[in-house]
Amino acid sequence: MDIDFYKLPSPCYIVDERLLKKNLEILDSVQKRTGCKILLALKGFSMHSVFPLIGKYLAGVTSSSLFEARLGYEKMGKEVHIFAPAYIKEDFDQIMDYCDHIVFNSFNQWNEYKDKIKNYKSKKIECGIRINPEYSEIETPIYNPCYKNSRLGVTLANFRPDELDGIDGLHFHTMCEQNSDTLERTIKVVDEKFGQYIKNMKWLNMGGGHHITRDDYDIETLIKCIMYFKNKYSVDIYLEPGEAVALNTGYLVSTVLDIVDNGMKIAILDASAACHMPDVLEMPYRPNIINSGKPGEYKYTYRLGGNTCLAGDIIGDYSFREPLKPGDRLVFCDMAHYTMVKNNMFNGINLPAIATYNDEEDIKIIRQFDYKDYCSRLS
Numbered sequence: 113m114d115i116d117f118y119k120l121p122s123p124c125y126i127v128d129e130r131l132l133k134k135n136l137e138i139l140d141s142v143q144k145r146t147g148c149k150i151l152l153a154l155k156g157f158s159m160h161s162v163f164p165l166i167g168k169y170l171a172g173v174t175s176s177s178l179f180e181a182r183l184g185y186e187k188m189g190k191e192v193h194i195f196a197p198a199y200i201k202e203d204f205d206q207i208m209d210y211c212d213h214i215v216f217n218s219f220n221q222w223n224e225y226k227d228k229i230k231n232y233k234s235k236k237i238e239c240g241i242r243i244n245p246e247y248s249e250i251e252t253p254i255y256n257p258c259y260k261n262s263r264l265g266v267t268l269a270n271f272r273p274d275e276l277d278g279i280d281g282l283h284f285h286t287m288c289e290q291n292s293d294t295l296e297r298t299i300k301v302v303d304e305k306f307g308q309y310i311k312n313m314k315w316l317n318m319g320g321g322h323h324i325t326r327d328d329y330d331i332e333t334l335i336k337c338i339m340y341f342k343n344k345y346s347v348d349i350y351l352e353p354g355e356a357v358a359l360n361t362g363y364l365v366s367t368v369l370d371i372v373d374n375g376m377k378i379a380i381l382d383a384s385a386a387c388h389m390p391d392v393l394e395m396p397y398r399p400n401i402i403n404s405g406k407p408g409e410y411k412y413t414y415r416l417g418g419n420t421c422l423a424g425d426i427i428g429d430y431s432f433r434e435p436l437k438p439g440d441r442l443v444f445c446d447m448a449h450y451t452m453v454k455n456n457m458f459n460g461i462n463l464p465a466i467a468t469y470n471d472e473e474d475i476k477i478i479r480q481f482d483y484k485d486y487c488s489r490l491s
Contacts, residue, residue, distance in 0.1 A: 115363075115469050117441050121480060122367040123383040123464035127448050130470060131361040132162060135325040136169035139357065142324065142331065143171070146338045148349040151193055153320045154180040156354020156449045160187035161468065161478045166357065174320075174352045175211075178203040185210040193317075193350070195242060195283065197263055199225065208232050215240040215283045215317065217264065219272045226278050240281040240317060241266055247301040248286040250321075252395060255288045268305045281347070282310060285319025289355065292333035295322065299337050307345070315348040316341050324356040355449045362448025363402075364388060364464060368440045369419060376429075377414045379436050384418030386425045387461045389447060390454050398428040400445040405431045412436065420459045457486050 120126060139150050149171035160183060172191025173184030178200075184192045193213040198221060207214065208229065214237055216222040222241060229237050244265030248258035257264040265284065266272075286298050295318070303310070310316055318338075323329050338349050366383030385392040392399060407413045410431035418425035427444075436442075455463055463481040470476075 115475070117363070117365045117443050119475055120365050120467055121465045121477070122365055122441065123381075123388060124365045124467055125362055125447060125452055125464050126365060126467040126469055126475070127159060127162060127358070127362040128469045129162065129165060132165065132358065132448075135357055135359060135361060136166060138325050138331075139353070140169040142334065142338075142351075146335055146349065147342070148338050148351060149191070150351045150353065151191065152184075152188075152357050153352045153354030154184060155453060156320070157358040158183060158453050159358075159448070159466065159478075161466070163188040170357070171350075172212075178207055178210075181207060181210040193352070204228065208237060209234070211237065213238045213240060213281075213317075215242050215281075217242050218266060219270075219275050222279070223275065230278065238280040238314070239278060240283045240315075241276075241279055242283045242285070243267075243271070243302070243306055245284055245286060245298065245301045245305055247298055249290065249294050249297070250286075250288045252288070254394065258286055271306075271309070273309060276309070276312070279313070281313045281315035281317060282306060283317035283319060285321065285352070287319065287321025289323050290321055291323060291326075291328070292330045292337060295337050296333055299340060303341075303344075310341070310347060311345045313345070313347055315350060316345070317350040317352065320352040320354055322351055322353050322356055323359070324351075324353060325359045326356075358448035360446050362446065362451075364444040364447035364451065366442050366444065368436050368438050368442065370438055371414075371436060377412070377436075379414045379416050379442075380419055381416055381427070381442065382419055383427075383442075383444070383464065384420050384425055384458075384461055385427045386418060386420050386422050386456075387458050388418075388455050388464055389427075389444065389451050390456070391450050392427055393424065399447070401430055402443040402445065403432070404442075407431055416442070418461075420461055422458070457489065460486055462486070 151174040167188045174193040175181040192211045194211045195215040197217045242265040244267045250256040366381045370380045372378045407429040410433045412435045413431040416427040465480040466478045
């Protein structure tokens with residue numbers, strides 16, 4: 113590791129642009145081999161200072177709100193897609209200004225807005241319906257869009273083929289951090305249930321959750337899945353990964369503030385699970401730290417906690433070769449995605465700075481936050 117983490121403010125997110133470029137090259141190879149289009153899902157990674165780099169490789173962005181759509185339009189300037197469970201009437205004129213594809217969660221929503229879209233003169237907006245194949249292998253309920261009574265997507269029983277006039281494509285999203293064998297099983301269900309409608313579409317959007325840049329990901333099976341629909345139905349294919357774009361490209365640099373003892377050694381950090389890496393508590397999961405081990409693996413074991421008053425602001429238990437002391441830097445791995453987009457200022461805890469690293473510029477501080485950012489969010 114050639115990044116000097118002690119040169120950074122703490123806490124700080126830092127994205128290694130060399131690793132980001134490596135991921136983008138993998139994604140672009142899929143585009144080139146299949147003719148599909150890959151979009152950055154802004155819900156996973158919205159660090160717009162690197163959008164110029166991402167835009168060299170990907171077709172555009174997909175958004176979940178007016179603000180995300182505007183960000184993609186203004187900061188990347190390529191294709192902008194949007195899906196939301198329901199659209200806010202006051203936002204919709206702006207959504208049309210920014211978006212090239214609008215996907216609807218229900219036929220009710222489509223019927224509410226279709227005349228407005230048809231009468232929009234500035235450009236042709238393509239429209240889609242999100243389908244729910246009622247099949248997903250996601251084991252964490254909060255991330256499963258196909259669980260029983262899900263609000264996301266139209267099931268086959270509720271599909272209205274007589275209301276498809278003006279619909280250009282169908283969209284499904286059923287995966288989360290999964291390999292292409294899951295996709296292979298999923299598309300069989302999608303084809304069985306909705307193939308009769310896909311054949312009349314211009315495009316099929318296969319959503320996100322594809323862990324394409326993971327070391328063990330089976331790209332050949334992904335290629336086969338994409339080409340299956342392209343060859344069978346002559347449709348264009350879109351993929352919307354968020355995590356796969358930024359996977360293993362970023363770090364969260366933190367500092368040990370104090371060591372306390374209550375049945376075990378507990379290190380209090382200036383980084384917080386609750387504020388700076390909320391998925392640690394939400395999933396939950398245990399992030400890796402450079403030069404650390406599992407509890408008991410090395411001589412010195414600590415529980416790591418954040419600096420909020422939340423009793424459960426605990427990152428996990430780790431062991432180290434040497435004892436920790438105040439001032440030590442701990443570097444959490446894989447902290448680019450679902451961190452900056454989900455962090456918060458609970459307790460008035462400041463947000464981590466944002467930085468990048470590349471061979472030409474070395475460390476570059478993009479943004480630091482202060483009291484004004486906290487105060488401006490409140491009233």
